[in-house]
Amino acid sequence: MNNSEYIERAEQVLLHTYNRFPVVLEKGRGVWLEDVEGKKYLDFGAGIAVCALGYGDEEYQKALESQISKILHISNLYYSIPLTEAAEKLVKASGMSRVFFTNSGAEAIEGAIKAARKYAYARDGRTGHEIIAMEHSFHGRSIGALSVTGNDHYQEPFRPLMGGVRFARFNDLESVKEQVTENTCAIILETVQGEGGIFPADPGFLKGIKKICEERDILLILDEIQCGMGRTGSWFAWQQYGVEPDIMTCAKALGCGVPVGAFVLNEKTAGASLAPGDHGTTYGGNPLACAAVLAVFDLFEQRGILSHVRETAPYLEQKLDELVKKYDFLKERRGMGLMQGLQVEERPVGEILQNALKNGLIVLSAGENVLRFVPPLIITKDHIDEMIRRLESSF
Numbered sequence: 001m002n003n004s005e006y007i008e009r010a011e012q013v014l015l016h017t018y019n020r021f022p023v024v025l026e027k028g029r030g031v032w033l034e035d036v037e038g039k040k041y042l043d044f045g046a047g048i049a050v051c052a053l054g055y056g057d058e059e060y061q062k063a064l065e066s067q068i069s070k071i072l073h074i075s076n077l078y079y080s081i082p083l084t085e086a087a088e089k090l091v092k093a094s095g096m097s098r099v100f101f102t103n104s105g106a107e108a109i110e111g112a113i114k115a116a117r118k119y120a121y122a123r124d125g126r127t128g129h130e131i132i133a134m135e136h137s138f139h140g141r142s143i144g145a146l147s148v149t150g151n152d153h154y155q156e157p158f159r160p161l162m163g164g165v166r167f168a169r170f171n172d173l174e175s176v177k178e179q180v181t182e183n184t185c186a187i188i189l190e191t192v193q194g195e196g197g198i199f200p201a202d203p204g205f206l207k208g209i210k211k212i213c214e215e216r217d218i219l220l221i222l223d224e225i226q227c228g229m230g231r232t233g234s235w236f237a238w239q240q241y242g243v244e245p246d247i248m249t250c251a252k253a254l255g256c257g258v259p260v261g262a263f264v265l266n267e268k269t270a271g272a273s274l275a276p277g278d279h280g281t282t283y284g285g286n287p288l289a290c291a292a293v294l295a296v297f298d299l300f301e302q303r304g305i306l307s308h309v310r311e312t313a314p315y316l317e318q319k320l321d322e323l324v325k326k327y328d329f330l331k332e333r334r335g336m337g338l339m340q341g342l343q344v345e346e347r348p349v350g351e352i353l354q355n356a357l358k359n360g361l362i363v364l365s366a367g368e369n370v371l372r373f374v375p376p377l378i379i380t381k382d383h384i385d386e387m388i389r390r391l392e393s394s395f
């Protein structure tokens, strides 16, 4: 069967919640994907910032196979070795204190919201606490995560959402201060906004928020689901700002393809928020998911992925900057590490993406007319050159 025959079948049975690109991807090697007709694509999307190790990595696959042959699932009523070892890795990489594994990013956000509310409840014995979130943020599609997602279009049909959420403008500290009340229990933001259009937090903004949080015992929740796990050249983007969150959420590249997320608490929050009976999950942190997390941390360390990102990213930035100089419709480049965006004007990004696909290149969009580049972290300069060639012929 070719692409269109498979697509016709898919459209008979799948709920139409996505306008998918017209390709059926079947396999991958390194940073290349292949569709059912044998056409190859250079991948600068990584399954939305997930496949940091690329595709078909033998050691990663071996680690999964070895876990599959032992046990897949045990529930959270018991301990497992991969669960403990994966949590140890996450604690060490973040310098934080305690981990709760989830199955997705949205669930990590749900857990972070519950931990923040419980922390405030345990302190005052009151309910009705509020959370400050950012405009143009993205935290996921479940009702709680959607409630802190600053996007009217995503929220509108599903109201009423979770109450007690106030929105401030990203990188505008005064607008955050205006939303603080005696009921504020947390401020949540992405260290680098992803879906909203690739906007890194200004250092002064993040430091200012941390100061407000410390002064008023408000918890800082940093969403590192997209920008974490080495994408910006450090394990987590906040480590480059010197601003530590009280709660961090993580997912996407955490499992490099096996669905897994986590929320991680610092000592202060862990000691005074969620307690036995307050939160749970059947699958979260199961042995297969944790074997993937463990393999990801091991392979990142063995291969020096963080320093590879730090070496490669300036080249990507340079090449994208050259495009901005060369083409009037490219307004600016923004980003950190291997999380980059090009602001496009007067041309629909969708058209560029479709042309790119025809030219065997996968790139993503974000926000209002932004081209988003979140490649596997194993890309080389040659891949970047090839991407630029294919992108230019797509303009």
Ligand SMILES: *Cc1c(COP(=O)(O)O)cnc(C)c1O
Binding pocket: 104, 105, 106, 107, 109, 138, 139, 140, 141, 190, 194, 195, 223, 224, 225, 226, 227, 251, 252
């Ligand atoms: C993708 C994403 C989420 C949601 O993760 P899911 O696994 O899709 O639920 C939350 N926050 C950020 C910053 C994301 O990029």
